Amino acid sequence: MRHVSRRAAVVLLLAGLVLAGLLVFLIQYVFQAKSWAAFPGSPHVYRGNNLTAGTVTDRGGELLLRSDESGRSYAADETLRKATLHLLGDRYGYIPSNVLSDHAADMIGFDLVQGLYHSSSGTMQLSLSAAANTTAYQQLAGRHGCVAVYNYRTGEILCLVSAPSYDPDNMPDIEGDSSGQYDGVYVNRPVAGTYTPGSIFKLVTAAAALEQLDDLDTRTFYCGGVTEIGGKPVHCLNVHGSITFREALAKSCNVVFGQLAAELGADTINGYAAALGITQSLSFDGLRTAAGSMQADDSDPWELAWAGIGQSTDLINPVQYMTLMGAIANGGQAALPYLVAEIPGQYQAETTMLPAALSQQTADRLAELMINNVQTVYGSWNFPSVTVGAKSGTAEQDPGRLANATFAGFMQDENYPLAFVAVVEHAGSGSEVCIPIISAVLQVCIQQLAQP
Ligand SMILES: [Zn+2]
Incomplete structure (x- = not known):
């Protein structure tokens, strides 16, 4: 008798386990069947x-x-x-x-x-605009680089272009090409690429200086075209003479920003680069941005100075840097970018705000300084009827080749809250090369947003 009841208990236990397993499967089926059906490589889809x-x-x-x-x-x-x-x-x-x-x-x-x-x-x-992407690709005119524009309040990306590219309907002989025109063609540069920023990085040093140096606004600096830091010369592209911080950002004075970086120290510069997201990556819609890097070191003040200028070993990712431009324009906090707006009946994009990169006060001061850059140096006429703040950069790469041209900024406008970044490799001056590109792409983006 005891033998039988023990058997019954075992059977009952087994039946219970089967039922529990079924329940677990059913619950998983309800919640995950869709992704099971769509698993990568499934021959059905x-x-x-x-x-x-x-x-x-x-x-x-x-x-x-x-x-x-x-x-x-x-x-x-x-x-x-x-x-x-x-x-x-x-x-x-x-x-x-x-x-x-x-x-x-x-x-x-x-x-x-x-x-x-x-x-x-x-x-x-x-969320992408076909017209904005086409315009950006045309403006790059065969040069390598990238252009990105997004709405820093909602997160919608309007333009995201990587060049070189190729026609998927007429695939060229990439492996057999020795001209260099397809170098890195498979890389989605704005998302997976990192670049030496050049002077657009002065915004990071500027953020640190604004918060850490109380007397910044009352100081007068002097640029004689070169200064010595750590026993070695740091050259400026000009002789700016007596110059304020505000003017130094607008004129992109290497002497002032090299001295500021040396004064602030490596820990501060590295800390601001991290806080502003430079070394973070962003994930959205299956894309993951490459993380930039910032490894300033106090042991070599000359390298530290160049790091604060954006030249040394600094690296930024274009899409991440675009979100920093959005944060500056938007009181310190910008939306996470997205590309997929809607799959009717299935999916609807939502705005996700990134953690605040800057205090409201610092963001507002940087925004005002960047608008001053456009008004006093780059030329407001390049951006008719909208308020734009920006910073250009010219990142020296290989001796004997033209520098990478960089340009990043934002529109401060209730109807057109757009942040942007452009990089054109081996093309020369950041402002000269990039302003016509960004100006043309922003015009298209404005038209797109103006449509009902
Ligand atoms: Zn200077």
Whole structure:
């Protein structure tokens, strides 16, 4: 008798375990079936690296990509195909489409009862403007680099271009090319790239100086074209003579910013670079930005001075730096960027604010200084009828080649709260090269935002 009841108990226990397992499965099924069905490589929804379902459009509904079992068809316009390649990916997976993979579950048309009922049902509407991307790609005019523009209040990216690119409908012989025109072509530069910032980094040193040096506004500096720091010369591009901090930022005086960096010290410069997000990466829509780096060191004051000027070993990521421009314009805090605005019935983008990078007071003072840069140096006429704040940079890279041109800033406007960054590799002066590009792209973005 005792033998039997023990057996019954074992059976009961086993039955209980099976039921519990079923329950766990059911709960997981309800919550995760969609992502199971869309797992990368699933032959039902993938062909090689690419999702075989769904349509991608720009913010206005312009077709960028349509996928089904027979493959991918891209936009009709060649320039638009090139200008969006790094976001949509190619047919062969040389450039992956992380944005699509990240939202695969919402794109494949899956429900719990019917399973995979329709393989091309999802329409992904990006926040991106096809016109802004095309304009940016054209403005880069065959040079390598990137342009990014986003709304720092909502997070919507309007422009995100990486060059060089290629036409996915007419794939060139990249491996066989020795001209250098396709160097790094598979890299989505604004997201995965890092660059020596050049003088746009003076904004980080400026933020530290504004908060740490009480007498900054009453000081007068002197630039004789060169100063000695740590026993070695730090050269300025000009002889600025007697100069205030405000003028030193506008004229991008290396002597003043080298001296400020040396005075502030490596810990302070490194600390501000970290607090302002330079060394962090951002994640959104399947994209993860490369982290920049800042390793100023007190043991070599000359290197420290150049670090504060943006030359030494400093590295920034363009998209991250764009969010810092947004934070400066927006009282210290900007939205996390996003690219996917909506997948009707499945997904709706929400605004996520990044942690505050700056105090409101410091952000407002930097914004005012950057607007002064445009008004006194870059020329307000380049940005008709809007208030723009900016900083240019010219990052010396390899001796014998032209410098990388950099330019970053924002529009301070209730209707057009846009932050931007542009990098053009081996192109020369940051302001000369980048202002026409940014000016043209911002005009298109303004038109886009003005549309109902
Ligand atoms: Zn100077």
